[in-house]
Amino acid sequence: MSKFRDACAALALLVLMSVAADVPAAGPDPTLHSAAAAQRALAPAARLPRAAFLEDRALTAVRLSPGGDQVAWLREQGQARSLMVLPTAGGAARILVGRTQARQLSWSRDGRWLFLRAPRSLAMVPVHSAGGMRTPLGGVEQRQVMKVDPSQPAAVLLRERVVAGDAERWRIVRMDAQGKRSVLREDAHWVHDVALDAAGRIVALARFDGDHDALYRVQPDGRLRAVLRLQPLERVNLLAAMDDGSLLLDGNPGGNFRRVLRLEADDTLRTLHEDPRHEADLDEVVLDPATQQPVAASYRSTVATTHGIGAAAPVLAAIARQLPGRDIGVQAAGASSTWLVSARAATLRDPQWYLYDARRGGLRRILDAPAAAGKAPPESQLSRKVAVSYRASDGMQVHGFVLLPPGVDPARAPLVAQVHGGPISHFRPGFDGVAQFLANRGYVVFQSNFRGSTGHGRAYTFAPQGDYGNGRVQQDVVDGVRWLLAQGIGDPQRVGIVGHSFGGYSTLLGLTFQPELFKVGVAGAPPADLGWAMRWLVMSGEQGDLPDRSLRQTLRALSLDATEPATQARLHAQSPSANAVRMRRPLLVMAGAVDRTVAIREVTHYVATLKAQATPVTLLVDPEGGHSPIDPIPREAYLFAMETMLQRHLGGPVPEPAGQRLRAYLRQNLRVAGPEFAALAQPAPSP
Template sequence: MHIRFSRVGAAVLRYAFVLHLSLLAAASSSAGEQPVPIAAFFGNVSMSNARLSPDGKRLAMLVNNEQGHDQLGVVTLADKSIKVVAGFSNADVGHFEWVNNERLLYDSRDKNTAPGEERYAPGLFAVNIDGGVRRQLVEVSGRSFVSSGASSEREKMPWNTFMLDQPGAQDSNWVYVEKVHFGSDHSVEAVELIRLDTVSGRTDPVPEPGQGRARAWWLDAKGRPALATTVDGKLEMLHYLDPKDGRWRKLATQDAYLGGKDAFTPLGFSPEGSLYVVGRPHRDKAAPFVYDLATGKMAARPLVDLEAFDFSGELVVSAGKLLGIRYTADTVGVAWFDPAMKEAQAAVDRLLPGHVNVLSVGLRSETPFVLVRSWSDRQPGVFLLFDRQTGKLSRLGSSRPAIDPARMAAQDLTIVTARDGRTIPTWLTVPNNSAGKKLPMVVLVHGGPYVRGRQWGWDSESQFLASRGYLVLEPEFRGSTGYGEAHFRAGWKQWGLAMQDDIADATRWAIAQGMADPQRICIAGASYGGYATLMGLIRDPDLYKCGIDWVGVTDIELLYTGSWTRDSDTSDAYKRYGMPTLVGDPAKDAAQFAATSPLKQAVRLTQPLLLAYGGADLRVPLYHGRKLFDAVKRSNKDVEWVVYDDEAHGWKLVETRLDFWGRVETFLRKNIGKAGQ
């Protein structure tokens, strides 16, 4: 089946910004009321996940106790009764998944412990839906978590065993887990796949392919091991475990770091055994194809063609058949093959117009219930239950109930043309109740950089800035993924060069449109976005009046050589095989590294600057920020420096997020002011 899609989502959804849903939105705000509190944007989410049981009769979800810890609750959908079946008195339930209709698997986390204080692994536990037959299966290394009920104390698997991010068959007490072996450079050296009985604790190892240690695994639609990858140097090999003879055979070999024209990634198996992969044979945009296991070739035509976007998504399988393919274009959508699900989607979309509505059902559903996760640019995620028999929606919970959608900002995707003619997808978030003319603007640069920046939907950072009166511009500069191979490759070795030009060109476009006040523009970002912030201030001092860099790279050479304060988690293999092509070679490109080093050009950083770093950061260790601050403060007295000692590459703790974004609010007010000032 071939389904062709042009740009979807925002082209339709932008016209539904002002629709008010009594089910989802609070009352409209009145003029002159106080700004939405920072905690509403950056506090911990109230509800983050929910999953239907395989038969669709129950729903597992995280619920808070009086101490604010996340516990695992089970809702019986027939009578809407809820029972808390697992939790910890001094920690939180983390990931969870159904083992079968009567049993759940879960691990632990502590959302109130910073990464620098974490000296433990999450462990693994299982429990029945009535709270019985509780068992700890994997050690919690370095810390004792106190369960809310009695647990078996039989022998446990070692701490480096983790839940597999695939549901499996969900028809017995057995699951598959991963035992991860780490190298001295913090990279993953090997991953063992182990079959685990969640009641007895018995384990059975899965034989690996004969050519090297496995790094990743895929199960088929029946929950059996089917694919594994091994890596030898820079070469990644994909192997298939043929169910006919139980033997591994190699399917393909490709560059593990740079891909290539024949490269592909497994997407999953259909119930009848067909393998689906994501590749880009003779085309710029990646798409899903059927892969012939006998011939080793992809089908001539893709199943879904998004035209303007690389495919990213998942197969939706239930009742022994492929129901559809979920994808992300400008926002999340789905191509339904199943008429009943297509009808359910249409019904939910009529009830919740102007929203992205993601539907899911149990793996072998016996009920009319469909789980719905719904959001828009103004509305954070909300979980609902749709009854296909009655056609009614019932609300389960909201990720951020303190957010009033009526006070949030509209967001859209536009296209900007860079100086060399390359088109740059650019996200705009426009403050609510603003005239949209000559606004103070924050240019928010995404990290990575070789990732996709965002999709259409509510975002805490851009919405917070917009709530304070700032226009927010987020360019998907060259090198960003998700917009085709040519756009990605155009960013290779372009740190501080053409990638930086794209950001500046998008900024000047907003000025030319009359939307941004050229005298009140600040550039900001984390990680690579922090690097781009610093280079923006250096290369375009007339454009940006101030900068905010958190956990940002300050010198490309330090990514290769700097390790004297705290080890970096950038693997030696990536430094050897990936970074020289993507970022640059420290020997061959030494002159370019010097010309694009904020640290070596610190004297040119004369604008007001906010620098924030994590003391436990392994991705961009603290010495990046410390060395820059020491260099900049000699000639720039308007530099604010803050270190969150136990934070890593981003802010995990609520108190850190509230402090940092409070500093951002004060910094912006001082340097570019609020709208109307």
């Protein structure tokens, strides 16, 4: 038997070598092979129901009060949430608000109020008494919450649109917990962010100046003094104004990576912390609420790491020793010794929450009751996500992640390339419901953070030089798949590609131009012509009526501004739409009828073209859906349809049968039913 296995392995190696012939020679990746061996040695994961991957996190927006005496959070309850508060010294949690549409919460500086942000309203809720107030957001004023006012006991800063004839101006307003409003500034330009001194005066602001972003200091008389003119994809966030006249920032001006910065009183820019590995942008910086000094910085584009800054370094090191292998997040509490700690992982839908006593060094688990955990999939049944990097065929190092199903020989498993949207976005090391769903069905999942992705520095984002069609960006995905196959990960005869938005576009590219590699594709909300889609987005779509119109400048810098005829022509020539005649692989397309990011008419026109030439294609349209499915049944339909398509062409377990409501939804909304869905598209039999 051992000789037979050895012969099979040798034959498999020859196949892999032939498939990977276009990839630069590379030796075995020790980290990947070690992870594969560890996962293969585990018991196979139990097949979990689709519902396990549809549930949202049970607890969201968990926040420690500035004094460290209470933790507040939002507990999911169907389509709404309840506001909960727990004393850190011990005792039971209590419900502060029984039902709210809020998705974000913040503490006031004095810890006596909670600010709840819903899509269309802001509620100010007292912690120790009844009452409170609510103010609308959006509307003709396009009112938005900017941040909690750090200079006041209990207030927020709002940004509002003021229309005067054909002109518009932008007003920065302070509103306290009793509803009192004070106008702090009015500006002809869209203001991204502001910093206030201890007296509550705006001393710095960042705004969009019509063709670029810029940072200004605000003089006592209100006049502006330019400090930084920012280049495309350079960003700054104003974290705090210090007593010595310096500004605490995070961003990437004057450098490649996003990092923690201090702008000194003489306007010298100094780096306080950046990724020690020199491969990831700053993801999060934590301030001490009492001193406004940075205490921790997290980087999550490759291997997730959190580092203490200054005197907080030993505190973070002590926490990390007690939570090995976890992605740690912290919230400090001013003069208190209490810290709130989150522990995340790719195998945890919900973070684990702890209180850490910085004086005694102990961790205490909180918020872990079964009711709080909900229906989270068991961690033991989920797949480890491994950070990888590989050399593309032009020699550039590209980053990404691989999910390896437990108890499965990865050399014999079907391989699915999952491509992220954007493209100005990136995969992270944390929990991903779609990827874990696929891995639970036995698929190896490959997530490429191809060049052009964010999270790896500004130079990495600009590296494509506009080649987003059947060119360099797509080749990074293809090279990554072939590199994995050469590493013995994935069955080369069973490779698929899936993605949403730009990921859907990449799926169409893969099936059109690399059909020898990709056998099937699933595309969510895919633009079939990126040039046309980008032009529509900035002229008529969601970005067309946003007050911050910097997207056009960003696209121009990335050579993606399709309002320029030459760019539009170049992208069109490389598009799946212009090359539809080459598309022959089976394809599932899913879209929302009221999507304002990718026009539904572009999607339906492309599908009609494929259908006319007899390409096997299925189209599922959510009649009330936007860019991504939100409601439970459309979300389940997304997973069910994806699983059905992949199983038919790549193998794997037969999908869990669709319930009555899901079948009815599919019958009603399958606009085009390929052979994989013919039975579901038929009317229900008469009783």
